Amino acid sequence: MKNKLTVKTTGRYKLQHRGVYCLNCGHSLDLSDKYCPNCSQANSTKKLTLLDFFEEFFTNILSYDSKVLQTLAALLLRPGKITREYIVGKRLSYTNPFRFLLSLSIIYFLLISYNNEFESWNKFGSSGNTPAFNFQDRIENIEFDNEEEKKIALAALDSLKNRSAIGSILNRRDSVILANPKKHFKAIKEEDLIGKYLGKIEFFSTVIKKDTIYSFQESVTKYEIPPDTENKMAFNLSNSLVEIKKRPGTFINTLISKSPFATFFFLPFFSLYIWMVYIRKKYTYTDHLIFSFHNQSLLFILLIISYLINAVFNVRSEGLFLLIFAFYLYKAMRNFYQQGRFKTIVKYIFLNSIFFILGAIAIIILIAASVFTY
Numbered sequence: 001m002k003n004k005l006t007v008k009t010t011g012r013y014k015l016q017h018r019g020v021y022c023l024n025c026g027h028s029l030d031l032s033d034k035y036c037p038n039c040s041q042a043n044s045t046k047k048l049t050l051l052d053f054f055e056e057f058f059t060n061i062l063s064y065d066s067k068v069l070q071t072l073a074a075l076l077l078r079p080g081k082i083t084r085e086y087i088v089g090k091r092l093s094y095t096n097p098f099r100f101l102l103s104l105s106i107i108y109f110l111l112i113s114y115n116n117e118f119e120s121w122n123k124f125g126s127s128g129n130t131p132a133f134n135f136q137d138r139i140e141n142i143e144f145d146n147e148e149e150k151k152i153a154l155a156a157l158d159s160l161k162n163r164s165a166i167g168s169i170l171n172r173r174d175s176v177i178l179a180n181p182k183k184h185f186k187a188i189k190e191e192d193l194i195g196k197y198l199g200k201i202e203f204f205s206t207v208i209k210k211d212t213i214y215s216f217q218e219s220v221t222k223y224e225i226p227p228d229t230e231n232k233m234a235f236n237l238s239n240s241l242v243e244i245k246k247r248p249g250t251f252i253n254t255l256i257s258k259s260p261f262a263t264f265f266f267l268p269f270f271s272l273y274i275w276m277v278y279i280r281k282k283y284t285y286t287d288h289l290i291f292s293f294h295n296q297s298l299l300f301i302l303l304i305i306s307y308l309i310n311a312v313f314n315v316r317s318e319g320l321f322l323l324i325f326a327f328y329l330y331k332a333m334r335n336f337y338q339q340g341r342f343k344t345i346v347k348y349i350f351l352n353s354i355f356f357i358l359g360a361i362a363i364i365i366l367i368a369a370s371v372f373t374y
């Protein structure tokens with residue numbers, strides 16, 4: 001940080017403008033003090049000119065920018081070493097790891113929300129009409145190489161017909177519910193706990209889909225349903241499920257756009273495992289947490305680069321960048337924890353397995369939470 005150390009002595013920083021106490025915090029100053037030792041504001045009593053004001057503004061931006069650039073460069077060029085330097089005390093040169101990760105996840109969040117990649121999946125939703133198509137005729141007209149192939153094709157057709165048979169059974173159940181909704185809902189009460197809840201979900205899904213019910217209150221008045229918490233929860237869940245079935249792509253998009261923020265809950269848990277694996281190293285839990293923040297930041301940086309490359313060259317580069325990240329992660333572990341290749345590889349494999357197991361659990365919780373709040 002050479003630019004930090006060069007203290008300005010021109011303009012409003014001249015000796016004649018210096019005061020004997022700090023205008024920001026009141027700390028008493030010496031005329032030789034260029035900056036307040038207590039709060040680091042410049043020792044200047046001169047009124048700000050417009051020029052001074054802009055200069056101050058740009059100095060702040062530039063110093064923040066240079067911190068960001070230094071952090072970026074260190075992450076990309078010296079994986080692991082940046083965490084080492086940061087925890088032993090070299091902090092002012094780099095941005096705060098937590099704030100850095102937060103900024104990156106916001107950028108990543110904006111990119112993927114803008115992208116809405118899975119919107120096209122909405123065509124698989126239940127309201128999407130499948131065009132009427134006579135497969136039987138088609139198969140009869142195709143010239144098969146042998147009878148065997150024709151048989152396979154006809155068997156596949158049969159299984160398709162069976163599936164639509166299941167559909168018509170479900171439709172029949174719907175009409176049973178709709179025939180007398182009040183009576184049907186009362187009958188649900190007699191079942192066991194899980195059966196009761198599933199019955200209620202089935203009931204609400206049907207009336208939401210087929211009877212144009214928009215709110216829980218409507219169903220309370222229309223079907224004389226007790227307005228208790230359990231019924232309300234079942235209603236909300238059914239409502240989400242109907243929406244998800246209608247527009248699965250939109251649901252996947254919201255799910256993915258939540259994931260950058262989910263990492264903030266995830267990493268503190270994961271760091272506990274890193275701590276366990278390196279228990280004999282003299283690092284604190286916070287040190288391991290900072291290590292995982294740095295690595296997560298690097299992952300976001302690589303994914304953002306990959307996203308930009310995809311957009312410009314119309315390719316799919318995520319896989320390549322994940323491979324690059326896997327390599328970086330190994331390097332970071334070697335440099336930060338400074339253990340031999342073999343030990344590092346064993347711990348690398350172990351921690352990655354834990355990462356995927358925890359990740360799977362986190363995804364399930366995220367999906368469950370999203371379904372309830374969708």
Ligand SMILES: [Zn+2]
Pocket residue numbers: 022023024025026027036037038039040041
């Ligand atoms: Zn001060």
